[in-house]
Amino acid sequence: MQLKVQPIDIKVGKYKVILNTIDAKEIGVNEGDRVRIRDHETLTAIVDFTEDMISPGMIGLYHEVKEALNKEWTETVEIFPAEKPKSTYIIRKTMDGQKLSKEEIDILVKDIVEENLAEIEIAAFLTATYINDMTDDETEWLTRAMIDSGDTLDFETHPIMDKHSIGGVPGNKISLLIVPIVAANGLLIPKTSSRAITGAGGTADLMEILAPVEFDAAEIKRMTEEVGGVLVWGGATNIAPADDKLIKVEYPLSIDPHCQMLASIMAKKGAIGADHVVMDIPTGPGTKIKNVQEGRKLARDLINLGDRLGMDVDCALTYGASPVGRTIGPALEVIEALKVLESFEGPNSLIEKSASLAGMLLEMGNVAGKDQGYDLAIETLKNGKALAKFKEIIKIQGGNPDVTHKDISVGEFTEDIIAPNNGYILEMDNKRLVQIARLAGAPNDKGAGLLLHKKHGEPLKEGETMMTIYAEKKSKLENAVKSAKERTPFIVEGMMLERIQSFKEI
Ligand SMILES: O=P(O)(O)OC[C@H]1O[C@H](OP(=O)(O)O)[C@H](O)[C@@H]1O
Ligand SMILES: O=c1cc[nH]c(=O)[nH]1
DSSP: OEEEEEEEOOOOSSOEEEEEHHHHHHHTOOTTOEEEEESSSEEEEEEEEESSSSOTTEEEEEHHHHHHHTOOTTOEEEEEEEOOOHHHHHHHHHHTTOOOOHHHHHHHHHHHHTTOSOHHHHHHHHHHHHHSOOOHHHHHHHHHHHHHTSOOOOOSSOOBEEEEEOOOSTTOTTHHHHHHHHHHTTOBEEEEEOOOSSSSOOHHHHHTTTSOOOOOHHHHHHHHHHHSEEEEEGGGSSSSTHHHHHHHHHHHHTOOOHHHHHHHHHHHHHHTTOSEEEEEEEESTTSSBOSHHHHHHHHHHHHHHHHHHTOEEEEEEEEOSSOSTTEESHHHHHHHHHHHHHHSOSOHHHHHHHHHHHHHHHHHTTSSOTTTHHHHHHHHHHTSHHHHHHHHHHHHTTSOTTOOGGGOOOOSEEEEEEOSSSEEEEEEOHHHHHHHHHHHTTTTSTTOEEEESSOTTOEEOTTOEEEEEEESSHHHHHHHHHHHHHSOSEEETTOOOOOOOOOOOO
């Protein structure tokens, strides 16, 4: 069918077109089907429908298709129904619990990278692997396919160190301390991070407050060689490019399937050529890993996958039942991390955890003797070398190296959440804390988040502030406060949890 072009200058990240419902029926396609557009080039695009935005006889070309075809308003294109990509059948196999071959995984990753799959198809794949985990072989093939589909770094100097957290514990700003500690001790650490996946602020969301985080592979290599380390967003590079496309679909689902998490993390490590990696596995109720047994199993899986890929991986099972430090959300977390770097002032949970993991890397990289890494990490924080290195990292990434914690602005709208009675905090619900922070606007509103005045095990008096909610918009603050009051993230000794009423006649 010949249709006239109506350019729509909106980027949707995929080849997509919109048809009028009448034309779509005539061509014989449904929403989500593909059409082939024949022109000087031939390309396949996903179809959306509309009754009124596009008139019959027209075809709306979103930015990406318009760029590829370079057609102007009312020029014509010829379109035909097209087959779904082979990957959709491969996803179906995963949904049926069948195993995939290496070749099938390669095809799937290629289609993800080339934007040939609709979000709903990627969501189906992720949900299927969440239910039916992949085998070790499949996970290795997935990881290798993710590495091979993008750029890789090849450093002349070794060892290359790296650190990654599986996430799942709120407030986990430790990479902002670990990277400068390791780099300040002469090791190379080109750290790529994701944005938030299940949380309210990923390391890339935090670092972005201090400096740009979007760089290509060559720039990452150059900056690392110059100052020893970087903290950049993996999604902006062409390093393991499938990763961010999968994470974007995971985020609204708040899921991180085991095999996908292994591949996502290890592909990023493999692509930058890491020799030694420390993995942070936050463990405990309300995290991705419920108990130590599960944590040990994941650690073995990560070590085993590292072995298959030629990487030396050590894992740290870390306490995750309550947040790291006292802040959740990008700006608040950056302030807390900067305070530790500037004056060694801050919560034990943040300092201990950062120094422990940095210490492991210092030992693995042979700049600290056995069991000496932790002390060297603490020393590097105390003597200001970590702060000096962090300033170099901020500067080389294009940020202001003179920034201090006082320069970071937080949301102007705040409200305190008050203790309902005297007692001790028996539990903190990580997932609720993240939900509330997200309602307040984190991670996209950088100034939104939570400041925890009280934590697990601490005594409380009725009327004391347990936490302050920060937001950049009043409506978001109100929403977050309402949610926090309806279902509290704190369990205080002796408090009534919930009132459940009998059915009453109206
Ligand atoms: O949102 P959730 O799932 O909690 O965690 C995701 C975070 O965990 C990892 O942190 P890092 O890069 O090792 O600092 C990821 O890169 C990301 O920043
Ligand atoms: O980078 C990360 C971290 C946790 N989970 C993932 O899938 N990727």
